[in-house]
Amino acid sequence: xxxxxxxxxxxxxxxxxxxxxxxxxxxxxxxxxxxxxxxxxxxxxxxxxxxxxxxxxxxxxxxxxxxxxxxxxxxxxxxxxxxxxxxxxxxxxxxxxxxxxxxxxxxxxxxxxxxxxxxxxxxxxxxxxxx
Numbered sequence: 546x547x548x549x550x551x552x553x554x555x556x557x558x559x560x561x562x563x564x565x566x567x568x569x570x571x572x573x574x575x576x577x578x579x580x581x582x583x584x585x586x587x588x589x590x591x592x593x594x595x596x597x598x599x600x601x602x603x604x605x606x607x608x609x610x611x612x613x614x615x616x617x618x619x620x621x622x623x624x625x626x627x628x629x630x631x632x633x634x635x636x637x638x639x640x641x642x643x644x645x646x647x648x649x650x651x652x653x654x655x656x657x658x659x660x661x662x663x664x665x666x667x668x669x670x671x672x673x674x675x676x
Contacts, residue, residue, distance in 0.1 A: 570630040582661040590654040591629035
């Protein structure tokens with residue numbers, strides 16, 4: 546099975562890259578910005594919260610949808626507009642995101658992830674010594 550993993554930039558000026566991985570679908574997503582931070586919505590029709598996993602590793606936010614694809618189905622589809630398939634999608638986060646202020650919920654086929662912004666006091670400034 547050919548599987549895709551997409552690495553998408555989020556709130557940065559970086560260029561997206563893609564690599565081969567263990568997924569077959571890329572879910573639709575929306576990204577919006579509010580005064581409090583960024584809001585990420587991902588279409589996950591048919592997925593329960595137990596089948597979803599969100600991993601934050603440094604500045605990389607990874608969302609994984611786990612699902613065993615059924616080999617045989619008793620139904621014969623006339624039209625199949627959406628399908629439940631395993632996926633993995635990643636977003637590179639800006640250093641303005643507060644990693645301690647991220648929450649998520651799944652409701653009505655949408656996974657909503659709220660990414661809070663750091664306050665001015667949280668932004669780390671480091672002086673580099675010249676030697």
